[in-house]
Amino acid sequence: MAGRMDAPPTKVVRLVQLGQWDAAMRVESIWQCVSCQTCSARCPKLVDCAGVMDALRQLAFERGAASPAGRAVMVFQRAFLENIRRYGRLNEIDLIARFKGEVFLKSRSLAFLFRDAGLAGQLHKRRKLHLTGEKVRDRAVVERIFERAGAGGAA
Amino acid sequence: MSRIGVFVCWCGENIARTVDVDQVAEACGEMPGVRCAQNYKYMCADPGQAMIREKIASERLDAVVVASCSPHMHLKTFRRAAAAAGLNPYRLEMANIREQCSWVHHDKDRATEKAIGIVRTAVAKVRYNHALSPIRVPMTRRAMVIGGGVAGIQAALDIADAGYEVVLVEREPSIGGKMAGLSETFPTLDCSQCILTPRMVEAGQHPRIKLYTYSELESVSGFVGNFEATIRKKTRYVDMAKCTGCGECQKICPLKRNPSEFDFGMGMRPAIFMPFPQAVPARPVIDKKVCAKIVRNGCGLCEKKCAPGAINFKDQDELATERVGAIVVATGYKLYSIGREQPSAKTTGYGEYGYGKYKDVIDSLQFERLISASGPTNGELKRPSDGKIPQSVVFIACVGSRDNAKGLPYCSKICCMYTAKHTMLYKHKVHSGEAHVFYMDIRAGGKGYDEFVRRAIEKDGAKYYRGRVSKITEENGKLIVRGADTLAGVPVTVETDLVVLASAMRPADGVERLAQKLNIGCDEFGFLMESHPKLRPVETNTAGVYVCGACQAPKDIPESVAQASAAASKVMISFSASELTREPEIARIDEQTCAACFACERTCPYHAIERVELRARNGDLIKRAARVNQGLCMGCGTCVSVCPSKSADSEGFTEEEVYAMVEALA
Amino acid sequence: MNFGYYPGCALHGSSDDYEQSIRACLGALGIKLEEIDDWICCGATAAHSLNHKLAIALPARNLALAQRQGCAEMLAPCPMCSGQLLRAGQALASDAALRSEISSIVEAEVNDGPRVLNIIQVFERVGLKALSDAVTKPLKDLKPACYYGCLLVRPPAVVGFDDAEQPQSMEAVVAALGAKPVDWNYKTECCGAGMTMASPETVLELSGKILANAAAHGANCLVAACPMCHVNLDMKQAAIQEYSGARYDLPVYYLTDVVGMALGLSASELGADRHFVLAREA
Secondary structure (H helix, E strand, C coil), rough: HHHHHCCCCHHHHHHHHHHHHHHHHHHHHHHCCCCCCCCHCCCCCCCCCHHHHHHHHHHHHHHCCCHHHHHHHHHHHHHHHHHHHHCCCCCCCHHHHHHHHHHHHHCCHHHHHHHHHHHHHHHCCCCCCCCCCCCCHHHHHHHHHHHCCCCCCCC | CCCCCEEECCCCCCCCCCHHHHHHHHHHHHCCEEEEEEEEECCHHHHHHHHHHHHHCCCCCCCCEEEEEEEEHHHHHHHHHHHHHHCHHHHEEEECCCCCCCHHCCCHHHHHHHHHHHHHHHHHCCCCCCCCEEEEEEEECCEEEEEHHHHHHHHHHHHHCCCEEEECCCCCCCCCHHHCCCCCEECCEECCCHHHHHHHHHHHHCCEEEEEECEEEEEEEEEECCEEEEEEECCCCCCCCCCCCHHHHHCCCCCCCCCCCCCCCCCCECCCECCCCCCCCCCCCCCCCCHHHHHHCCCHCCCHHHHCCCCCCCCCEEEEEEEEEEEEEECCCEECCCCCCCCCCCCCCCHHCCCCCCCCCCEEEHHHHHHCCCCCCCCCCCCCCCCCCCCCEEEEEEECEEHHCEECCCCCCCCCHHHHHHHHHHHCCCCCEEEEEEECCCCCCCCCHHHHHHHHHHCCCCCCEEEEEEEEEEECCCCEEEEEEEECEEEEEEEECCEEEEEEEECCCCCHHHHHHHHCECCCCCEEECCCCCEECCCHHHCCCCCCCHHHHCCCCHHHHHHHHHHHHHHHHHHHHCCEECCCCEEEECCCCCCCCHHHHCCCCCCCCEEEECCCCCEEEEEEEEECCCCCCCCCCCCHHHHHCCCCEEECCCHEEEEEEEEHCC | EEEEEHHHHHHHHCCCCHHHHHHHHHCCCEEEEECCCCCCCHHHHHHHHHCCHHHHHHHHHHHEEEEHCCCEEEEECCCCHHHHHHHHHHHHHCCCHHHHHHHHHHHCCCCCCCCCCHHHHHHHHHHHHHHHHHCCCCCCCEEEECCCCCCCCCHHHCCCCCCCCCCCCHHHHHHHCCCCCCCCCCCCCCCCHHHHHHHHHHHHHHHHHHHHHHHCCCCEEEEEEEEEHHHHHHHHHHHHHHHHHCCCCEEEEEEEHHHHHHHCCCCCHHHHHHHCCCCCCC
């Protein structure tokens, strides 16, 4: 992944070592990171780079300091969590609608809105499109878990 | 009643600034048994020592307390002064009122009070101090060196040249060690064999060096000056005396394709072989694991061909004993294995570099053999998989070293230098070739070392990338090396023909067992422990056993040789007298009260407890008892603490003395 | 043989072909799955990216539910889920204070949760010998590139499964079916994972390299054990081919598909007919 990154993991970790949290939080790389864990598995100094990325994403999220590209990822992940908070399980159609809708409101990109739209038919053909997602029975407890974990309204 | 003299030192301002020395001297004058108490600005200087000598004579003192600095500093000085005035030196005691008082306190009144207390304990103790005399142990002026690499050879030659006999034990069939297999050496690029083989021959022919090759230390008993070593001579199947080293057997042996240990598997050798043509001794051995005669009673061609009849298939291991006074350990190193199978659970292999799955990923010692004129390819660099000359080579530093995840956090120290050397030697052989180096830091401290690395980069054009290699894969006969260039901040992919890993240095196999036999320590990685990292770098915690070379820590040839000479000189110092003098402040056991439970024997870390039988004149057994071997005891006092019958005591710190000190403060 | 079963959202969503495959395949082996009652989402990447506590609490709730159900071993076929479950389990096991805090957050006592297994481990429980004995249609013509992806083997300290750099366990399973797994280089590289929506180019590039390497090493299909990887390699394969200009047409099977086929099940029984890239002539 490092090839696509604006700052390689070494630079991100360096900023953290120097305590430059603000700079570290604004780096695009933390949103490009796919959490593949390769860096953590191979670091000779036992630095959990993937964990550092997680921590920075969380920090950026809490302080609203994400980079522009980061915001798209964050929008998706927030939509994901919101989805879980509501239904207890992922409702794919709801997630996609919410994510696309929110990005569209910001970017006004129709291309983005309809990209992958063709897949819907394909999925439907393969009985993979589930318009009504699953819900857990005890949704109230999920709501309470989110509340107690400090992710109530924020997600 | 004792006649004790107390001498209080000012240490210039060091003590006097914080401690009222007049008051201390005055208080001491009042203490029981004190005949006189004086103070002086510099007690250790000549006038101070003269004052002590004069008072011992004029006041007929039978004990002395010097209240000054730490005994580490000046105990010997003052004891010499006391001895010069005719007082037994062990009747002099020091009270440390500097490190333990004036340097660590500010309040003068309370510091003075404390100083008086410290002196009071010393005065109480010295009344009971026994007059002791140094212990004399006979010294066998003959040394054993374990390991016949460059360090062992150097130590053996130095000791032998000084006129003493040396027993040199090497477990491989030839001496020479790792250095014999190296191509050229940094930072001068002189040929390793050219400088080493004359030394090997010298050691082999030296009238005072007795070589035991293909031999291992079985056990050691005794103590400094009086070791008895048992050496196992492994079965060679070749009569060393009859063999002329003609080499006919190697030519006729039909089993020629066994991976050569000396070439680290880069070349092949027959079942009967000399590891390399310049071997010392120039005598072959038979590999009993592959020889057809030994495995299934076939072949036997070498036996038929050997004109002097030196082949002996009935040969067996032999044990030899040697008496020596000192032992030098120089067992060297091996390289960390990147393979999945690791010798200890503490380390893991390099799956990302293929665990040794790719033939063209080799380690640095294998590369040395591939570029060595004496190597399997006669110095022509051909890669192992298909024999092609690599047009590009990637060198990776810190493989294993400085890698906490793999279990070896230390720096192997020499890899930066030999990697630079490798790039040069490669470029000198393949002018159009590309040398790529991935490194974490360049550590080139040493005379001419950094210049050498710069030469590799600037003159020979090696491409250095600061960053690690993340993964190696193989595609169509090319190795794909993916790594990072952290200076440019970009990932790098290099397609290459050969990868050389600068694997970490680790102590040679079996070093832990050897350390146990010699009762010396090793660190968590198996490197042997020196007695003090700065001031006793070649001594160990067992008297008479010394270390040198890479068995102690990663080091290069110049350092190994220097350390070998240092160890040799320590041996020669101990050989300079026919007897060994040791401090008498060691344990003693009252054999009359000893209950022969031997708890002390089990706990003594120095194996200094012996079992004795006390017999009447007519030979009847009276009782058994424990006795302290005066050559081995280090005076640690462990036996005193475990003895249930209170029969063990430490001279210089007897229970009587220690209780007197405690009571003096009560 | 019975196992607790945590399907996770993907297997009840667009990757329900994987669940179909698992149920058919394990059913044929006589393995019963007891689904955890009213399980909830593990939180996935979103939780561990945005809220550390949630990333522990969500899996912890599931571990507690499984425990309540009396299940000792639980199959979590999605490596993202199993990774999250394992990570939470380890965090809770080593920290009593966290355990009590999380227990009150999720309104259930979490102690020794069940042992979480991935699908390969289930086959290892069955035993490769027993598996091989059960084969009715040996997969002689199958040359799969076994693809582990990230989370089956990483981080090694969490999953503690196989060898993180040179895994072989999936190869061992497919070899027991008579297939000839190829030796290739991208079996633990990332496919782009959850970037499918947020950063599609990432997926096209990373997954493209994986398909290219598998094809270059003579594979005639891929075998995966992760719903996300399957989406990226199968559903996105057409897009990848368009993006890179290369054609692979490599069917991507779930491990349970190939086991099931060797046991004599049909593609439609396994749901393998619902994949995007289908074998040319099966």
